[in-house]
Amino acid sequence: VHSNKMLHAANIMAQYLDNNEDGVVDNPTVYEEMLDNNAFMVMWEKESDLNRINVQDEWIGQDLGNEETRPEWHNSLDGPFDASLEEVLHIITHAGYAYAYPEAFGENPGTDLAKALDVARGGQFFNVPHTYPTDAWFTYDDETCDYACMNTEYLYWLLTSKLGAQINRLEEIGHEWTLVSPSLVETFDTLGNALIIDPVYEMPTILPNGRYMQ
Numbered sequence: 001v002h003s004n005k006m007l008h009a010a011n012i013m014a015q016y017l018d019n020n021e022d023g024v025v026d027n028p029t030v031y032e033e034m035l036d037n038n039a040f041m042v043m044w045e046k047e048s049d050l051n052r053i054n055v056q057d058e059w060i061g062q063d064l065g066n067e068e069t070r071p072e073w074h075n076s077l078d079g080p081f082d083a084s085l086e087e088v089l090h091i092i093t094h095a096g097y098a099y100a101y102p103e104a105f106g107e108n109p110g111t112d113l114a115k116a117l118d119v120a121r122g123g124q125f126f127n128v129p130h131t132y133p134t135d136a137w138f139t140y141d142d143e144t145c146d147y148a149c150m151n152t153e154y155l156y157w158l159l160t161s162k163l164g165a166q167i168n169r170l171e172e173i174g175h176e177w178t179l180v181s182p183s184l185v186e187t188f189d190t191l192g193n194a195l196i197i198d199p200v201y202e203m204p205t206i207l208p209n210g211r212y213m214q
Helices: 003-017 028-036 047-052 071-075 084-100 112-120 147-162 182-188 190-197
Strands: 039-044 060-065
Touching: 003 039, 003 071, 003 084, 028 084, 039 084, 060 084, 084 147, 112 147, 112 190, 147 182, 147 190, 182 190
Parallel strands: 039 060
Antiparallel strands: none
16 A cells, blocks of 8 residues: 555545644534544555454444545546545544434434435435436445445535536446536535535535645
């Protein structure tokens, strides 16, 4: 693993958690839940490296590949995508927000997040449908991704699209997500947009670039 890529991922996490970069975590409740859940990330050179990690049941982890971590993407917001924007956010929402605000960000049916997810998928699906309704804008078809997982994936697409990360990626990601710009999110995903801009939750408003406090 290249140390500069690991440092880049750490900086992405710092910017998600301290989005205004004043040296103080924006949402201490989320941060404390991550600590309580022993949240961790691991970066691998080869995916088989994950087999060597001894993880305790009470820990919540997320992996990130060395090759898919691409600091240079932030120079133009184009080209091979920086997956740290996705995987780092996953651990923050899954181990942090879902526990800090279970009625809003819980990954089970009936939460504010799940209600927005159900609209985005064109219905409440506990299994991946054979075909999604034509009015759906989130159409993830990975059958290994259960309903909780779909919540996590949806929140990633929703927030990063709102922050401008997906604006050049429609051709690449359109089979899974079509609201690639902030204006599309605001226009069509009114439930999801209202959730992520609610000041109570202090979600990021600026896309991380891996240069925390620089």
